[in-house]
Amino acid sequence: MGISYHSYIGTTVDQLPQLPCSTVGHLSLSTPVGSCVDKFGRVWLADTAHNRVLVFDSNMDQILASFGTIGTGPEQFNMPFRLLAHPDKNWVYVTDIGNFRVHILEYTERLEIKPVKIFGDEPEVALRGPNGIVVHDGKVCVADEFYEGQQSQSRLVIFSEDGKFERSIDEIVPENGGDPVHLLWPQGLSLDKDGNIYISNTGFSTVVRCNWQGQGVVFSATGKCYIDGLALSRGVSVIQNRVLIPGGLPNAISVYDLNGQFMGSLDGFFAPVQITEFTGANTLLITEPFLASLQKHTVNLATLKGEKSRATKVLKSVGDERDNPGQLHFVTSVVGDVTNTQSSYSSNAPLFEHWVEHQLALQDQLLKVMQPPGLPSWLSIALSAQTEWVQRWQQTMVRIFLNDKFEDPEDLLWMMDSGNYQLQATEDGKSDSARPISLPMLPGSLGIASLTPSKPLPGQLDPEVPLLVVSNYLSGIVTILQYNDRLGELVPYTVFGGLGTGDEQLNQPQGIAIDPTNNDILIADSGNNRICRWRLSDTGGPFLVHTFGQLGSEHGEFHTPSDITVDAQGTCFITDQNNNRIEVYDQQGKWLRSFGQEGYGTDSENFLLPTSIDHENGYLFVSDLVNRAIKVFTCSGEFMESFSGFGADREKGQLWLPYLLHVKNSKVYLPDCALNRVNVYQFNI
Amino acid sequence: MDSVFKRAQGKKLSHRKSQDSKGVCQKSEADSKQLLQQFQDVIKHVEDNAKDEGSCKDALRRLYTSHESSFSAKKVTGPHE
Numbered sequence: 181m182g183i184s185y186h187s188y189i190g191t192t193v194d195q196l197p198q199l200p201c202s203t204v205g206h207l208s209l210s211t212p213v214g215s216c217v218d219k220f221g222r223v224w225l226a227d228t229a230h231n232r233v234l235v236f237d238s239n240m241d242q243i244l245a246s247f248g249t250i251g252t253g254p255e256q257f258n259m260p261f262r263l264l265a266h267p268d269k270n271w272v273y274v275t276d277i278g279n280f281r282v283h284i285l286e287y288t289e290r291l292e293i294k295p296v297k298i299f300g301d302e303p304e305v306a307l308r309g310p311n312g313i314v315v316h317d318g319k320v321c322v323a324d325e326f327y328e329g330q331q332s333q334s335r336l337v338i339f340s341e342d343g344k345f346e347r348s349i350d351e352i353v354p355e356n357g358g359d360p361v362h363l364l365w366p367q368g369l370s371l372d373k374d375g376n377i378y379i380s381n382t383g384f385s386t387v388v389r390c391n392w393q394g395q396g397v398v399f400s401a402t403g404k405c406y407i408d409g410l411a412l413s414r415g416v417s418v419i420q421n422r423v424l425i426p427g428g429l430p431n432a433i434s435v436y437d438l439n440g441q442f443m444g445s446l447d448g449f450f451a452p453v454q455i456t457e458f459t460g461a462n463t464l465l466i467t468e469p470f471l472a473s474l475q476k477h478t479v480n481l482a483t484l485k486g487e488k489s490r491a492t493k494v495l496k497s498v499g500d501e502r503d504n505p506g507q508l509h510f511v512t513s514v515v516g517d518v519t520n521t522q523s524s525y526s527s528n529a530p531l532f533e534h535w536v537e538h539q540l541a542l543q544d545q546l547l548k549v550m551q552p553p554g555l556p557s558w559l560s561i562a563l564s565a566q567t568e569w570v571q572r573w574q575q576t577m578v579r580i581f582l583n584d585k586f587e588d589p590e591d592l593l594w595m596m597d598s599g600n601y602q603l604q605a606t607e608d609g610k611s612d613s614a615r616p617i618s619l620p621m622l623p624g625s626l627g628i629a630s631l632t633p634s635k636p637l638p639g640q641l642d643p644e645v646p647l648l649v650v651s652n653y654l655s656g657i658v659t660i661l662q663y664n665d666r667l668g669e670l671v672p673y674t675v676f677g678g679l680g681t682g683d684e685q686l687n688q689p690q691g692i693a694i695d696p697t698n699n700d701i702l703i704a705d706s707g708n709n710r711i712c713r714w715r716l717s718d719t720g721g722p723f724l725v726h727t728f729g730q731l732g733s734e735h736g737e738f739h740t741p742s743d744i745t746v747d748a749q750g751t752c753f754i755t756d757q758n759n760n761r762i763e764v765y766d767q768q769g770k771w772l773r774s775f776g777q778e779g780y781g782t783d784s785e786n787f788l789l790p791t792s793i794d795h796e797n798g799y800l801f802v803s804d805l806v807n808r809a810i811k812v813f814t815c816s817g818e819f820m821e822s823f824s825g826f827g828a829d830r831e832k833g834q835l836w837l838p839y840l841l842h843v844k845n846s847k848v849y850l851p852d853c854a855l856n857r858v859n860v861y862q863f864n865i
Numbered sequence: 866m867d868s869v870f871k872r873a874q875g876k877k878l879s880h881r882k883s884q885d886s887k888g889v890c891q892k893s894e895a896d897s898k899q900l901l902q903q904f905q906d907v908i909k910h911v912e913d914n915a916k917d918e919g920s921c922k923d924a925l926r927r928l929y930t931s932h933e934s935s936f937s938a939k940k941v942t943g944p945h946e
């Protein structure tokens with residue numbers, strides 16, 4: 181038996197015209213993470229999934245330079261992650277997380293860029309995941325996210341500013357005594373004016389403060405050397421004597437003072453990661469990787485107090501919509517199969533369609549230009565989403581008008597293109613073959629499953645084409661869609677659920693499975709920490725059969741169940757994500773057994789945030805997020821085989837944030853929502 | 866002392882328990898109910914007017930408009946905003 185990489189689906193749009201060029205209309209970003217400002221006021225951005233660093237003028241009107249390609253050479257990256265401008269020298273540090281190393285790039289006023297040093301990959305250091313980086317007083321500190329210490333803790337690594345290894349910090353000892361504080365998957369780093377290091381300690385959802393000797397510096401408001409009670413901790417920035425924590429509250433940036441006192445929050449964000457102080461007064465650069473944008477905001481942090489929330493003002497946002505033909509944006513799930521070698525998608529008026537695409541692109545640019553600077557952040561994000569939504573609707577109407585459709589809708593691979601609010605499909609699985617096939621979807625649509633009723637349901641238009649069941653993470657609504665041949669689109673057949681904690685409600689539903697023995701719909705109701713079993717009656721009406729599970733870590737309990745699959749006997753296998761295990765239940769919802777435990781490893785039953793599961797021919801396939809591995813098990817839990825790879829090399833099947841996998845006819849389809857493509861793997865038994 | 870993984874799991878679990886007691890956001894729940902009702906209205910309309918393509922498109926357009934308004938009403942954020 182073996183599992184190997186085969187191909188990918190999702191057009192890459194990373195070509196730039198001759199530079200410098202306008203940022204409008206030329207800048208398709210793929211999950212940008214880090215940013216910094218150089219000594220000449222220019223803005224540098226890590227276009228992470230495109231494996232390059234871009235440089236803009238200070239107004240972000242022009243792209244001035246692009247540096248780097250995929251690879252392991254001196255001018256190459258595999259996921260350039262965080263950027264840091266040296267305060268005195270013309271250097272920019274780039275953490276090259278997929279190559280386990282750090283670059284120092286030297287630049288001139290004329291923006292000639294050359295690599296001067298690569299460090300961290302030497303054997304005596306062997307970084308395992310260089311992420312956040314800070315520099316102070318001739319030293320550099322790097323957060324080594326996936327380093328595994330003696331107790332599996334991560335570490336900080338100290339170098340001289342020109343990259344000579346000095347020492348590691350494996351634990352933080354609080355200055356007021358007590359147990360040492362350990363790091364787990366530290367990401368962003370920042371410094372205050374005294375040179376103290378702030379660490380976003382992702383695995384514990386805390387922000388830790390220490391000095392360069394690893395001594396924990398206590399926050400007076402908490403008596404601890406860390407801030408906790410955060411929803412997420414994936415970045416931290418100390419700006420104007422405030423600690424800014426993107427994602428500390430959902431869709432917001434939490435703000436604390438230097439004593440650890442919560443001051444309030446900045447709202448109107450999606451999933452911000454990196455905040456960088458800009459040269460202008462009260463101006464911040466904020467990356468929104470999943471919106472594929474870099475934004476410039478203004479806010480007076482000194483006036484935020486009383487635990488209130490407030491909007492920032494958006495001065496500028498760059499990054500085109502990721503809606504070119506075949507392009508995917510935050511693709512989350514897949515269902516169906518690729519069985520054809522040729523596409524029979526008929527575009528009846530390609531010239532007209534190209535004209536429409538061009539007009540929509542112009543419209544998009546016009547709307548952006550017309551959006552006045554200084555809009556509140558929540559209104560800016562709403563308007564951007566609304567613009568995209570309007571375009572999806574216009575494109576749908578054009579497709580219907582032109583009768584553009586797939587000739588064999590029963591024979592497609594369907595992909596949830598969540599960031600573009602639509603389903604896309606392909607017949608031949610070629611990299612640029614995805615085409616839209618649905619009316620605009622609700623924002624937050626994530627999981628899909630296909631359902632073929634044992635006999636046609638009343639009102640079912642084309643029983644040859646499976647129904648598609650779609651879960652919506654934000655609204656808790658599950659929609660069952662059917663194919664309307666006249667329109668050539670998917671339209672709603674029935675709906676159920678809705679947000680809440682009641683029996684018939686759902687909260688953050690993710691993966692969906694169909695029980696092959698009776699066509700029941702099983703939903704990983706992750707926010708309610710349970711599994712829900714629904715059924716369609718003979719009249720097509722949905723009703724709840726039962727739910728099982730509750731929040732906890734004992735058997736019979738879940739902590740964020742993210743996906744489910746059901747085998748030919750009706751046995752249910754569930755990824756219990758935050759408990760790092762697979763839970764097995766019978767058809768009545770009775771716990772049978774579990775397997776797996778927390779731990780690093782790509783070829784064992786160790787898991788770190790197992791996220792997705794499917795099965796075929798008696799084998800289970802598990803996507804193990806932090807280990808970036810697809811692991812194959814027998815249904816009794818015996819490890820068989822795996823594929824693994826961390827990075828953004830599309831020729832190698834590497835993974836960054838793999839989401840809900842799908843297995844069909846000896847192929848594993850794994851959408852990666854950060855790399856914006858669906859990887860296809862083959863396995864042989 | 867438990868492993869780092871176990872302690873991290875325990876910390877996240879206790880945080881989650883403290884958050885769960887607050888329940889879901891009432892406003893988000895009400896918005897979701899409204900959306901569900903709009904879906905059901907459109908589905909019924911399409912069922913009753915299956916042969917009238919124009920009418921069905923209009924109903925779908927109305928559904929779209931209501932979704933669109935949910936953006937402008939600042940409902941794009943998560944359930945625990």
